Amino acid sequence: MAIEKLYHAPDPGTSSLQGPFRGDVVEQLRIRMKATQEKLEESEAALNRCREYSARDIEIISRQRAKIIELEDLVQKQKATISNQSKAIADPKTMRVRQPAIPMPIFPLTPTQQGSCVRSPGSSTPSSVRSPYPSSVFDLPPPTFDMPISIPQGKSTSLAEISKMSPNSRSNLSKSNCSLCPSLNTKTAIVVISDRLQSLFARTQLFAHTYTNFPSIHLDSQLNPKVKEYxxxxxxxxxxxxxxxxxxxxxxxxxKAINFYLVHDILQLTVVKGFDAHMNLEVKQMQDFLTQGMLNRP
Structure with missing residues (x-):
């Protein structure tokens, strides 16, 4: 028997419908493939950016590790410094303040007169001994300090007479002397000085808060040793x-550091120099009066 193959011829109407349908499917597939390719490219770009960020993070982490190691070393040094300071504080020998030996001026304890007679121990004849100073500080006339000329000079009291006076007489003498000087409004002067000091200290606090209030262990470790010690x-x-x-x-x-320096080193008598000619003259007269015996040494 011969095997017969059945062949069905396609319907002409059906083939005409399948042609456009296949074309739409192919076009949709192409669109999807293009969108997938775009997403793939975006994913590759994002992956590259992530790799760059990862490389940056690795570099930053390595730098931070180096800083951490440096800070750990600094902390160990600070601990050693604090330990040494605590030991120094606990040791009473190190608490002694070393003060430089400043030569003090030597003044005579008693007034010395020129030509004073001193009896030598070996003989009964007096020998005239001259003082090394041309005159004593107590014998010099006091500075004028622009005192009124009408003050009677004959009524001045010597030091010897003052030493023999009673306490009441001394107080009366001091009151009479003070009455010659112009009156000073102490309350007003105290208020003015207080206001000026408060303004100065407020400015130092503002300066410290504005320019130095940035804690940094690294910068503080590089300070001048004198500043650290201060x-x-x-x-x-x-x-x-x-x-x-x-x-x-x-x-x-x-x-506190600035104010301590201002109070102990800046706010001294010499600060007024150059601001008031009258004050400069009076201060110079007082200095000359106190140091004339020292300056006139042979």
Whole structure:
């Protein structure tokens, strides 16, 4: 028997419908493939950016690790410094303040007169001994200080007479002498000085808060040793590093350091020099009066 193959011829109407349908499917597939390619490109770009960010993060982490190692070394040094300071504080021998030996001026204890007679121990004849100073400080006329000319010079009291007076007489003498001087309104002067000092201290606090209130262990470790020693001397040595490292207390330490320097080194008698010619003249007269015996040494 012969095997017969059945062949069905396509319907002409059906083939005409399948042609456009296949074309739409192919077009949709192409659109989807293009969108997928675009997404793939975006994913590759995002992956490249992530790789760059990862490389940057690795570099930053390596730098931070180096800084951490440096800070750990600095902390160890600070601990050693604090330990040494605490030991120095605990040791009473190191608390002795070394003061430079300043030669003090030597003044005669008693007034010396020219040609004073001193009896030699070996003979009964007096020998005239001259003082090394041309005249004693107590024998020199006092500076004028622009005192009124109408003051009677004959009524001046010598030191010997004052020493023989009673306490009441001395107080009356001081009152009479003070009555010759112009009256000074002490209340007004105190208020003015107080206002000026408050203004000065407020400015130092503002300066410290504006320009120095930035704690940094790295920068503080590079300070001048003299500055470190000065800050330690005016602050608590055990807690100075903590106070400087806290922004709430750092400006207070700096303000105290500045004010301490102003009070002990700047606000002295010599500050008025150059501001008032009359005051300069009176200060110079007083200095000449006090140091004339020293300056006229042979």
């Amino acid at each position: 800050v330690m001397s005016i602050s608590d040595k055990l807690h100075a590093s903590t106070l400087l490292g806290n922004p709430c207390t750092r400006f207070c330490v700096v303000t």
